[in-house]
Amino acid sequence: MRLVSVSKLKPDMVLARSIYYRDCLILKEGQTELYRYANRLKNIGIEYVYVEDAFSEGIEVSDAIREGTRVACKRLLRNAIENFSNNSTLDMSELSQGINNIVDDILKITDVQVSLSDICSADDYTFSHSVSATVYSLLIGKKMGYNKAMLEKLATGTLLHDIGKVMIDKRILCKQGKLNKEEFEYIKKHTLLGYEALKKCRQITELSRVIALHHHERMDATGYPYGLPAGELHEFSRIVAVADVYDALTSNRCYRNKWTTVGAVNHLIECSDTKLDTNLVAALIQQIAIYPNGSMVHLSNNYIGIVREQNRSMPFRPIVRVIADDLGHEVKMFEIDLMKELSITILETEIERSEKWSLFDF
Numbered sequence: 001m002r003l004v005s006v007s008k009l010k011p012d013m014v015l016a017r018s019i020y021y022r023d024c025l026i027l028k029e030g031q032t033e034l035y036r037y038a039n040r041l042k043n044i045g046i047e048y049v050y051v052e053d054a055f056s057e058g059i060e061v062s063d064a065i066r067e068g069t070r071v072a073c074k075r076l077l078r079n080a081i082e083n084f085s086n087n088s089t090l091d092m093s094e095l096s097q098g099i100n101n102i103v104d105d106i107l108k109i110t111d112v113q114v115s116l117s118d119i120c121s122a123d124d125y126t127f128s129h130s131v132s133a134t135v136y137s138l139l140i141g142k143k144m145g146y147n148k149a150m151l152e153k154l155a156t157g158t159l160l161h162d163i164g165k166v167m168i169d170k171r172i173l174c175k176q177g178k179l180n181k182e183e184f185e186y187i188k189k190h191t192l193l194g195y196e197a198l199k200k201c202r203q204i205t206e207l208s209r210v211i212a213l214h215h216h217e218r219m220d221a222t223g224y225p226y227g228l229p230a231g232e233l234h235e236f237s238r239i240v241a242v243a244d245v246y247d248a249l250t251s252n253r254c255y256r257n258k259w260t261t262v263g264a265v266n267h268l269i270e271c272s273d274t275k276l277d278t279n280l281v282a283a284l285i286q287q288i289a290i291y292p293n294g295s296m297v298h299l300s301n302n303y304i305g306i307v308r309e310q311n312r313s314m315p316f317r318p319i320v321r322v323i324a325d326d327l328g329h330e331v332k333m334f335e336i337d338l339m340k341e342l343s344i345t346i347l348e349t350e351i352e353r354s355e356k357w358s359l360f361d362f
Contacts, residue, residue, distance in 0.1 A: 157211030164194025
């Protein structure tokens with residue numbers, strides 16, 4: 001399978017991953033004639049989908065959790081947040097089962113580099129972000145040797161880390177463009193509001209609650225709400241800071257398009273030891289694919305290809321299946337292992353959307 005822009009859907013493409021809108025299945029895996037749905041998908045904010053076609057046959061794209069687990073957890077989180085919005089009470093009875101399922105999935109995986117991007121509509125961003133950030137946090141926590149009980153506490157806090165945004169004015173929260181100083185100061189209040197909301201739920205421990213309060217604090221004391229230094233931040237909060245930044249960068253937002261995986265990873269590295277915990281950044285990077293399987297890339301030898309497989313020891317140099325030249329002419333497919341062909345590099349990915357890339361129609 002591979003990830004393609006909905007604007008480039010073709011008659012021979014078959015949907016490889018089901019698509020959901022507000023927790024409802026709208027297109028099932030195996031759907032044909034996808035191009036007929038392109039405009040509808042764009043209208044709900046879905047820009048890319050996973051497909052199967054002749055170019056991508058046999059390419060596997062791995063996620064850290066099962067599709068059913070991800071979908072169910074988003075639904076349970078939506079229900080919990082909506083109930084909280086209506087009566088200011090957080091019911092953890094059903095959400096706890098979703099948390100257990102995510103933790104169980106994470107504990108079962110072995111030696112995987114996560115490639116899958118969560119395909120979600122614009123309306124689903126809040127819930128998709130919370131679940132994806134939870135997955136990334138758990139990958140870090142597992143790498144750090146946490147037992148199941150600790151992972152469940154970490155997952156609970158991460159899943160609810162942005163609950164304070166429920167009480168923030170949506171006109172400011174979803175504003176397109178840069179916030180002014182007053183608006184940014186107002187947005188910052190979501191950390192305090194979230195922490196106070198979670199304090200009212202006896203099922204949630206202080207270790208989990210503090211994540212809502214401190215996930216925007218930074219190692220050099222430049223974060224908020226208190227500007228605490230690294231020594232005063234629990235490791236949970238430092239883990240979620242990394243996971244939150246990474247998923248936010250690699251997701252479409254109301255005010256900008258998503259970054260590429262490599263761009264987000266480079267940003268995490270640049271922030272290491274100043275803004276973000278170096279060891280925790282390394283723990284996440286080791287478990288995600290820098291150039292994810294199924295992504296389209298432009299190579300320095302003037303070919304276009306699809307990332308087929310990862311080289312775990314050299315994450316910036318995967319195995320690429322070549323499908324076209326850089327003029328957009330289809331070629332007989334062949335594969336290049338960038339770990340063996342060191343003179344060849346990846347110049348850009350489709351998501352970087354350079355003017356030159358617009359020539360290609362694959």
